[in-house]
Ligand code: SF4
């Protein structure tokens with residue numbers, strides 16, 4: 469069995485809550501199936517206080533082997549680099565120092581969620597706590613452990629990014645680690661496991677037919693594509709949210725919410741309201757990353773001219789008002 473220790477710092481706990489929603493199988497069966505044993509998790513373990521500190525001591529002095537360290541939440545380094553904004557209760561030590569000590573003895577280190585990976589929501593605004601990620605500070609390599617950090621097994625920090633994570637993004641990663649078949653090339657350039665980061669949120673979105681014809685929603689309750697007016701970044705967001713659904717059937721897009729690209733560094737500061745699309749001369753600024761702008765503009769105007777009446781009407785309605793045509797009965 470691989471031993472796993474889960475610690476939290478500057479985050480909301482939402483990634484743990486999301487993990488508890490694992491299903492088919494549930495979290496504990498999935499962990500057992502992966503061959504992972506939880507040494508301690510703040511929401512799943514009864515041990516606290518002296519027992520937890522004793523466990524930390526055993527891990528840090530080598531009595532207890534630590535295979536996998538998971539950090540949820542950003543590393544809090546303020547004020548002035550002291551880390552005093554978050555000390556571990558009962559120890560008096562800054563959490564950032566404990567995280568660094570644990571990372572030094574762990575076989576593998578996983579950043580759970582975009583806070584731990586890149587700073588995330590905790591680093592938003594003026595970043596009053598000086599929050600950073602484990603191996604990134606926003607989009608810049610570095611973070612607490614430094615860009616050159618490699619865990620004992622030779623891998624960099626694995627960034628299971630997302631706000632929150634999908635339960636099986638982490639469980640699949642743990643399974644690969646436990647079987648010893650997760651390699652550096654299985655991570656994308658931002659350290660995210662490619663098993664979920666090689667797809668875009670756009671793939672499998674039920675609004676794709678509207679996207680093809682640029683039949684756009686004008687308000688959040690409309691069925692049309694949310695890219696042109698309502699800020700959707702699904703064509704740029706590396707995540708399989710519309711293929712690997714949430715809670716068996718959901719996704720932000722299916723719930724009527726524009727994708728805000730929460731698996732990316734600095735998603736929390738888009739520079740405009742999340743549900744608005746910045747445009748220049750009526751053309752969205754954030755276009756699909758792998759498509760030349762001129763092509764997009766040409767294709768968009770062609771497809772707009774060819775939009776079927778059915779899609780034009782349904783795009784701005786909250787339910788289907790124009791069904792697909794059925795073949796006429798033969799006389
Ligand atoms: S990544 Fe999002 S859900 Fe996870 S701890 Fe940070 S703020 Fe909460």
Ligand code: SF4
Pocket residue numbers: 669670671673674675676679692693694695700701702703721727
């Ligand atoms: S709503 Fe977003 S993810 Fe869905 S089709 Fe439009 S651009 Fe793609």
